[in-house]
Amino acid sequence: MTNQQLINEFITCLKVEKGLAGNTIDAYRRDLAKLEKFAEARGRSLQTVERDDIIASLASLKDDRGNGDSTLSRYTSAVRTFYRYLLREKLMTRDPTAHLDSRKVWQTLPHFLTPQDVERLLEQPDLSRTEGVRDRTMLEVLYATGLRVSELITLKIRDIDLEKGVLDCLGKGSKQRRVPLGRSAIEHLRRYNLARTQLAGERHSDLLFIDNAARPITRQRFWKLIKEYGASAGIDYITPHILRHSFATALLSNGADLRSVQMLLGHSDIGTTQIYTHVTDEHLKKTYQSFHPRS
Numbered sequence: 198m199t200n201q202q203l204i205n206e207f208i209t210c211l212k213v214e215k216g217l218a219g220n221t222i223d224a225y226r227r228d229l230a231k232l233e234k235f236a237e238a239r240g241r242s243l244q245t246v247e248r249d250d251i252i253a254s255l256a257s258l259k260d261d262r263g264n265g266d267s268t269l270s271r272y273t274s275a276v277r278t279f280y281r282y283l284l285r286e287k288l289m290t291r292d293p294t295a296h297l298d299s300r301k302v303w304q305t306l307p308h309f310l311t312p313q314d315v316e317r318l319l320e321q322p323d324l325s326r327t328e329g330v331r332d333r334t335m336l337e338v339l340y341a342t343g344l345r346v347s348e349l350i351t352l353k354i355r356d357i358d359l360e361k362g363v364l365d366c367l368g369k370g371s372k373q374r375r376v377p378l379g380r381s382a383i384e385h386l387r388r389y390n391l392a393r394t395q396l397a398g399e400r401h402s403d404l405l406f407i408d409n410a411a412r413p414i415t416r417q418r419f420w421k422l423i424k425e426y427g428a429s430a431g432i433d434y435i436t437p438h439i440l441r442h443s444f445a446t447a448l449l450s451n452g453a454d455l456r457s458v459q460m461l462l463g464h465s466d467i468g469t470t471q472i473y474t475h476v477t478d479e480h481l482k483k484t485y486q487s488f489h490p491r492s
Contacts, residue, residue, distance in 0.1 A: 198288065200233045200236075200237075200242055203244070203288065204226065204229050204230070204233070204243075207229070207282050208222060208226055211225060224271060225275040225278070225279075228271065228276065229243075229279055231254070231272070232251075232272075235250070236250060236254075238431060238432065238433040239311070247293055253308060253309070255269060255272070255273065258272060273294075277294045280293060280294050308434065308439050309442040309443040309445075309446040310435070310440070310443040314430070314432055314443075315340055315440075315443055317430040317432070318336065318423075318426055318427060319336055319340070320430070321426040321430050322336070327392040327395045327396055328409070330385075330389055330392035331389060331392055331393070331406060331414075332422055333385055334382075334385040334386055334388070334392075334406075335349060335414070335422075336423070338352075338364075338386070339437065339440045340382075340444055341378055341382035342364065342366070342376045342461070343376070343444035343462050345368070345369075345438070345463075346438065347416060348366050348367065348368055349406070349419070350413060350415065350416060351413075352364065352366070352404070352405040352406065353404055354403060354404075355403070356405065357405060359378075359383055359386060363375050363376065363378060364376055369463065372463060374460070374461075374463050376461055393405075393407065396408065419437060420437060423437055424436075442473075444461075444462075445458050445461075445462060445470070446473060455467060455471065455473075458473065
């Protein structure tokens with residue numbers, strides 16, 4: 198059964214069995230259309246979504262301006278009711294909304310990209326152009342280090358040590374921190390050295406990332422760039438901060454400890470870093486289910 202057929206069957210049920218008002222039914226249909234669009238962007242149908250997809254869709258809605266608690270509550274109610282209907286009708290054998298504390302999720306959960314999403318995003322800049330080399334390098338550094346966009350665009354040439362594979366960053370509260378650079382980021386920074394020389398021409402700038410007049414890349418300009426590349430990669434929603442979230446998520450899901458991630462992100466309070474613990478919870482649960490003999 199197609200997504201649309203599932204939604205239509207569910208809407209018919211709401212009309213016949215529950216006798217809901219027309220406005221309520223229209224709201225349910227809109228909410229399920231949002232979930233369908235979000236699921237399709239992640240390569241899933243409504244019958245194959247996972248709990249993480251539901252959580253990510255809530256986080257995406259939260260990130261959209263104008264969506265308050267009431268909107269998120271209604272969306273969650275619609276999605277939950279829909280999947281309970283599918284279970285009852287034996288159209289699914291599991292409920293991706295089970296044990297989902299929706300209010301806690303939308304209040305704390307950051308939106309993040311899967312590793313596959315990140316790979317598609319990184320492949321978008323045209324490396325035959327100097328601007329494309331710069332943009333790819335900015336994206337690589339952002340994902341490799343978890344920097345804030347304000348920290349990225351104010352990096353100076355002297356802040357990078359490619360031999361040691363680290364960068365120095367001035368974060369919130371003028372706090373300095375040192376962050377390792379991954380292999381891929383180092384490779385692209387080396388390639389960017391030539392592109393930067395071409396961008397600068399005869400002009401001088403201490404900043405690492407510049408435009409073709411040696412001017413700084415503004416926060417607004419980088420936001421526009423990442424949105425354009427995200428759209429080209431088929432990513433429904435993206436901001437520079439989402440790559441920071443994705444950096445932390447990737448580390449934790451692969452076994453990094455929370456304190457190390459706190460230091461890398463430059464959080465003064467580990468409580469701020471704990472918004473990412475949903476990742477370790479899910480990872481532990483999947484590990485348990487995979488390896489425990491009585492799971």
